Amino acid sequence: MTKEYYKNYYHLERNHWWFVVRLEILKQELQKIIISKNNLEDKPKLKILNIGIATGKTSEMLAEFGDVISLEYDETCADFVRKKLNIEVIEGSILELPFEENSFDLVCAFDVIEHVKDDKKAVLEMNRVCKKKGKICITVPAFQSLWSHHDEVNQHFKRYKMNEIKNLFDLQSKKLNNKYSFKILKKTYFNSFLFIPIWLFRKLNFLIPKQFIRKGSGSDFEIYKENYFLDSILKGIFRIEKNILQKNISFPFGVSLLFFVEKK
Numbered sequence: 001m002t003k004e005y006y007k008n009y010y011h012l013e014r015n016h017w018w019f020v021v022r023l024e025i026l027k028q029e030l031q032k033i034i035i036s037k038n039n040l041e042d043k044p045k046l047k048i049l050n051i052g053i054a055t056g057k058t059s060e061m062l063a064e065f066g067d068v069i070s071l072e073y074d075e076t077c078a079d080f081v082r083k084k085l086n087i088e089v090i091e092g093s094i095l096e097l098p099f100e101e102n103s104f105d106l107v108c109a110f111d112v113i114e115h116v117k118d119d120k121k122a123v124l125e126m127n128r129v130c131k132k133k134g135k136i137c138i139t140v141p142a143f144q145s146l147w148s149h150h151d152e153v154n155q156h157f158k159r160y161k162m163n164e165i166k167n168l169f170d171l172q173s174k175k176l177n178n179k180y181s182f183k184i185l186k187k188t189y190f191n192s193f194l195f196i197p198i199w200l201f202r203k204l205n206f207l208i209p210k211q212f213i214r215k216g217s218g219s220d221f222e223i224y225k226e227n228y229f230l231d232s233i234l235k236g237i238f239r240i241e242k243n244i245l246q247k248n249i250s251f252p253f254g255v256s257l258l259f260f261v262e263k264k
Helices: 002-015 017-034 057-062 075-085 119-129 149-153 160-174 195-205 226-245
Strands: 046-051 066-071 090-093 104-110 130-141 182-190 255-264
Touching: 002 017, 002 160, 017 057, 017 104, 017 182, 017 226, 017 255, 046 057, 046 149, 057 066, 057 104, 066 075, 066 104, 075 090, 075 226, 090 182, 104 119, 104 149, 160 182, 195 226
Parallel strands: 046 066, 046 104, 066 090, 104 130
Antiparallel strands: 130 255, 182 255
C-alpha cells in the first residue's frame, strides 16, 4: 500500500461511521471487563500489545488503559504512523511476535488474523506473549457469505463464524498439552442491524464488473463519500447496538465478531 492510501485510511479511521462506532464498542467492552465495577476511576496501568495498528487510532484508545506497544507488519504504514502520531511502532508479524513469553496484560488484534493463512499460529503467538490471567481481545469479519471484492483487495483469507474462533482457542490449549486454557469473557457478533443491507449490497457487487463500480483500491471504504446526513443515520443505527451490548446482551449474527478471553 502507498503513503497516499494510508493518508486516506487515517481519515477513515477517525471519521467513517463503521470505524467510529466500532472503536466506541471496543472501548466500552474493555472498560466493562478491565475496570473495577465498584470504582469506574480504578483504571489499572496495563502493559498492552496492539497488533496490526493500521493508522494508530486503536492504539490511541488503548493508551487510556495503560502502556501500549504498537506492532505493524507493513513498513510503509509503520513509518507513516511514526511520523503522523509521533509514537513508537515496532515492525513485526503476528506469526512471530518479537516478545518474550508472558509479557503483556492485554493482547489485542483488531481485524488482523483474517489477513494470515496460519490463523492457528497467530492465536498461539498471542497466547504465548499474554501473561497468565491476562486477556486477549480480537475482532474479525464474520460469515463467509459476506465475502466480496472488499475482502479480496484487503487480502483476507477468510471470514469467521463464532464456533471457528472458539475452536482456534481450544486448539491452542490442546496444542500446549492443556498447559493453558481460556475463560470466555465476551463473545458476540456486531454490526448486526445492517447485516441484511450489507449482504445484499455485496451480492449485487459481484454481478457488476468491479472496474465499473470501484475506484482506487477497490475496498468498500473507497465507496464512502462524506455525507453528514447518511453518516449520522448509520452511526445512529450502529450505536443502538452499542447500547444493547452495554447491557451484556450478545448478537447471534453480524458483519463482524468480537471475542474476549482470559488466559487461565
